[in-house]
Amino acid sequence: MELPNHAKQLLLQLNQQRAKGFLCDVIIVVENALFRAHKNILAASSIYFKSLVLHDNLINLDTEMVNPSVFRQVLDFIYTGKLLSSLDQSSEQNFSALLTAASYLQLHDLAALCRKKLKRNGGKPLPGKPSTPGPLSRLRLNNQRLSTSTPAGPKNHYPTPSDADQPQPDEGLRDKLSDDEMFVGSSARNGNGGNGSSNGNLSSGGSAGEPDLGLDLSKKSPPSAGTATDALSPHSNSQESPQSASVSTTNSASLDDSSTTLPGLDACGSETTDLNPKASEETQNQPDGPPPQKKSRQGARKNEWPKKEASGLKSEDHDRPLVNGVIVGPKDGRSSDQAFQCKDEEDAGENGQDHTDESGQSDGESAGGRGGTGGGNHSANYVYRQEGFEPAFGDNLYVCIPCGKGFPSSEQLNAHVETHNEDELYIKEEGGTFVKEEDEEEAEDLSAAVGPSSFGSEARPFKCTVCSKSYKDPATLRQHEKSHWLTRPFPCNICGKMFTQRGTMTRHMRSHLGLKPFACEECGMRFTRQYRLTEHMRVHSGEKPYECQLCGGKFTQQRNLISHLRMHTSPS
DNA sequence: CTGGGGAGGGGGCCC
DNA sequence: GGGGCCCCCTCCCCA
Numbered sequence: 001m002e003l004p005n006h007a008k009q010l011l012l013q014l015n016q017q018r019a020k021g022f023l024c025d026v027i028i029v030v031e032n033a034l035f036r037a038h039k040n041i042l043a044a045s046s047i048y049f050k051s052l053v054l055h056d057n058l059i060n061l062d063t064e065m066v067n068p069s070v071f072r073q074v075l076d077f078i079y080t081g082k083l084l085s086s087l088d089q090s091s092e093q094n095f096s097a098l099l100t101a102a103s104y105l106q107l108h109d110l111a112a113l114c115r116k117k118l119k120r121n122g123g124k125p126l127p128g129k130p131s132t133p134g135p136l137s138r139l140r141l142n143n144q145r146l147s148t149s150t151p152a153g154p155k156n157h158y159p160t161p162s163d164a165d166q167p168q169p170d171e172g173l174r175d176k177l178s179d180d181e182m183f184v185g186s187s188a189r190n191g192n193g194g195n196g197s198s199n200g201n202l203s204s205g206g207s208a209g210e211p212d213l214g215l216d217l218s219k220k221s222p223p224s225a226g227t228a229t230d231a232l233s234p235h236s237n238s239q240e241s242p243q244s245a246s247v248s249t250t251n252s253a254s255l256d257d258s259s260t261t262l263p264g265l266d267a268c269g270s271e272t273t274d275l276n277p278k279a280s281e282e283t284q285n286q287p288d289g290p291p292p293q294k295k296s297r298q299g300a301r302k303n304e305w306p307k308k309e310a311s312g313l314k315s316e317d318h319d320r321p322l323v324n325g326v327i328v329g330p331k332d333g334r335s336s337d338q339a340f341q342c343k344d345e346e347d348a349g350e351n352g353q354d355h356t357d358e359s360g361q362s363d364g365e366s367a368g369g370r371g372g373t374g375g376g377n378h379s380a381n382y383v384y385r386q387e388g389f390e391p392a393f394g395d396n397l398y399v400c401i402p403c404g405k406g407f408p409s410s411e412q413l414n415a416h417v418e419t420h421n422e423d424e425l426y427i428k429e430e431g432g433t434f435v436k437e438e439d440e441e442e443a444e445d446l447s448a449a450v451g452p453s454s455f456g457s458e459a460r461p462f463k464c465t466v467c468s469k470s471y472k473d474p475a476t477l478r479q480h481e482k483s484h485w486l487t488r489p490f491p492c493n494i495c496g497k498m499f500t501q502r503g504t505m506t507r508h509m510r511s512h513l514g515l516k517p518f519a520c521e522e523c524g525m526r527f528t529r530q531y532r533l534t535e536h537m538r539v540h541s542g543e544k545p546y547e548c549q550l551c552g553g554k555f556t557q558q559r560n561l562i563s564h565l566r567m568h569t570s571p572s
Numbered sequence: 573c574t575g576g577g578g579a580g581g582g583g584g585c586c587c
Numbered sequence: 588g589g590g591g592c593c594c595c596c597t598c599c600c601c602a
Contacts, residue, residue, distance in 0.1 A: 507589095
């Protein structure tokens with residue numbers, strides 16, 4: 001007794017579920033595209049995936065081996081057994097790319113299909129050069145890692161050109177590569193790579209040339225085991241994963257949480273952007289501990305989050321390069337910078353202004369290496385389009401921060417920027433002085449009212465040459481100095497936003513991926529940060545440690561006291 | 573409708 | 588690299 005078409009029907013169902021994101025338990029990140037899938041399916045189709053999904057819910061694929069468009073076809077193939085090529089995808093080049101990807105992902109059937117197709121098309125598969133630069137080294141590296149029982153290099157290490165250079169052929173794995181695959185080894189890539197890590201002199205700070213995909217965004221473990229957080233593994237098993245070196249890993253089980261509703265990030269516009277509200281609701285309604293005290297409210301909150309994300313990543317963002325224009329505001333301190341940057345970015349997007357066409361990669365940042373004056377390839381985009389500034393510069397909306405010159409287009413600005421050397425990458429403050437604005441004075445007053453200033457009177461021998469702030473130790477000073485750089489060293493690989501600190505970027509990535517490792521034991525609500533949870537717990541405890549000295553009002557959060565104090569101090 | 577409070581979320585930045 | 592705190596933005600609720 002056998003049910004005809006059983007397998008086919010099953011696969012069909014699974015593919016439909018994938019399209020809806022239903023029960024998907026793994027996210028594959030390819031460049032700026034996210035693909036949801038089922039671990040079981042991936043594991044069944046490739047031993048490579050099998051080893052990856054064992055411990056990881058988030059997999060980053062090497063973008064030199066596979067691009068979103070190709071991976072979409074690969075995923076379709078996995079779920080359907082068919083190679084669905086549209087006209088533009090039936091080209092030889094596409095099959096070459098598919099073959100590269102299939103080999104990389106160890107999808108042998110797909111690789112065989114591609115080879116067959118390529119041979120049929122013209123004898124020699126993959127003639128000339130591969131569709132992606134130098135994939136053999138990557139293949140070799142990749143397979144090398146597969147074969148080793150211990151992770152190669154530090155956790156989350158991302159392969160760099162120099163890695164690829166290391167001649168460590170693994171014969172056992174080499175065997176796995178067909179002749180077709182082997183031939184592509186034309187490219188022993190030189191250390192400088194092809195894509196702009198022009199400074200061979202990258203410091204160990206190492207952000208340069210090191211894509212930040214290899215980040216473990218699930219570092220946090222829940223404050224306590226059990227309850228709503230039980231799904232979170234407190235440890236990262238990436239060490240155990242043979243591929244940990246090439247993928248970013250996460251054990252955060254929040255994939256089954258409502259927060260996993262992913263914003264549309266797929267540059268291909270495939271079903272990965274499909275936010276199925278129903279599915280979202282289904283997952284959001286899953287009981288995750290005791291019901292929230294303010295159920296409706298918190299439910300609304302939960303529903304907000306994908307919406308907010310969606311608004312944060314507008315459709316035009318999908319067309320942006322991964323590392324796009326940096327918009328740098330005047331650095332006089334903290335918050336103004338933030339507000340400025342966000343607004344500016346959005347404005348630029350809405351106005352359709354093109355600041356994304358620059359050379360893009362913010363490599364060669366020499367992060368942590370301040371010494372080099374080697375100029376090099378600073379693709380900083382000093383696009384600077386603040387409303388208030390426009391009249392001053394007329395039509396020249398693209399302003400070089402260091403020298404203040406305005407340019408009518410980003411191209412011209414970038415050409416100009418090249419004339420600055422690295423030393424000038426620091427933003428010159430006007431006259432080197434800081435004019436304390438009224439807002440700041442007010443803020444200072446307010447913070448004096450709520451607590452001691454963060455800058456005490458203890459010895460701070462390390463002084464910033466740009467803004468004269470002083471610090472206790474040189475590392476902190478260095479960290480601070482990055483805030484003056486025109487090019488922020490740490491780009492988000494999903495939205496391209498740039499950050500001055502890696503930690504901030506990592507935290508930001510968590511928000512993209514919906515990772516909320518901190519769960520409230522009382523109501524099951526989850527947070528991206530420990531601090532938020534601490535704050536939140538006051539809701540349950542009723543603790544209101546922040547008291548207004550003027551009216552005696554008490555608040556659970558300091559920010560609300562501050563905002564309350566504004567009410568007292570504002571003229572109205 | 574409006575103002576104030578509560579609270580979630582994101583980024584900057586110092587330690 | 589992570590923790591913690593500060594700031595801002597925003598939304599929702601309620602009087």
